[in-house]
Amino acid sequence: EKVxxxxxxxxxxxxxxxxxxxxxxxxxxxxxxxxxxxxxxQAPRLLIYGAFTRATGIPARFSGxxxxxxxxxxxxxxxxxxxxxxxxxxxxxWPLTFGGGTKVEIK
Amino acid sequence: EVQLLESGGALVQPGxxxxxxxxxxxxxxxDYAMSWVRQAPGQGLEWVSSISGSSDGLxxxxxxKGRFTISRDNYRNTLYLQMxxxxxxxxxxxxxxxxxxxxxxxxxxxxxxxxVTVSS
Numbered sequence: 001e002k003v004x005x006x007x008x009x010x011x012x013x014x015x016x017x018x019x020x021x022x023x024x025x026x027x028x029x030x031x032x033x034x035x036x037x038x039x040x041x042q043a044p045r046l047l048i049y050g051a052f053t054r055a056t057g058i059p060a061r062f063s064g065x066x067x068x069x070x071x072x073x074x075x076x077x078x079x080x081x082x083x084x085x086x087x088x089x090x091x092x093x094w095p096l097t098f099g100g101g102t103k104v105e106i107k
Numbered sequence: 108e109v110q111l112l113e114s115g116g117a118l119v120q121p122g123x124x125x126x127x128x129x130x131x132x133x134x135x136x137x138d139y140a141m142s143w144v145r146q147a148p149g150q151g152l153e154w155v156s157s158i159s160g161s162s163d164g165l166x167x168x169x170x171x172k173g174r175f176t177i178s179r180d181n182y183r184n185t186l187y188l189q190m191x192x193x194x195x196x197x198x199x200x201x202x203x204x205x206x207x208x209x210x211x212x213x214x215x216x217x218x219x220x221x222x223v224t225v226s227s
Binding site (some may be wrong): 032034036038042043044045046049055056076087089091092094095096098099100101 | 142144151152153157166168169188203207211212213214215216217218219220
């Protein structure tokens with residue numbers, strides 16, 4: 001099983017600042033990596049797939065990078081609606097696995 | 108517009124059974140694999156099971172293998188999860204999720220979830 005480790009667990013950021021979230025895989029997942037955003041009481045929403053491709057309707061301030069075992073989600077200028085929990089997910093192999101999440105909170 | 112609507116969640120005793128349903132609309136259901144993903148209270152996301160569009164591919168996490176069965180009815184555009192021998196650790200919100208495409212098992216649409224509580 002490929003273990004996905006996200007860091008930090010919590011990120012405190014001021015509105016308008018840049019946020020950088022990390023996701024590390026225990027073994028290579030190629031570029032088969034997705035990022036999701038989840039707000040309280042809501043289902044997750046796909047942000048990024050293929051490590052760097054934005055899903056339909058996702059603002060350009062969200063960007064993904066990396067391949068193999070190291071991945072990054074960057075939010076260039078945080079808006080109020082971006083404060084949420086973010087999860088990475090590998091879909092290179094079964095079982096599909098998610099990271100533990102990074103909570104982005106208002107500083 | 109793609110919509111996924113789960114139902115069937117309930118309070119059930121340990122050792123009991125439950126069947127979840129997910130009614131899909133807004134896309135050609137039979138063309139897409141589907142999955143169940145769960146989230147225990149205050150916890151992260153955990154993949155549970157997936158099924159191919161034609162039901163010839165079934166996949167389970169080790170934590171549910173042998174207890175849960177995924178299925179689908181492409182005429183009714185509905186996904187199912189039969190859950191047997193339920194345990195306290197199965198308590199979670201269960202989401203159904205649509206695969207983004209035929210080969211990529213990331214999820215571009217999710218339902219709002221249905222709560223399963225296993226407790227005596």
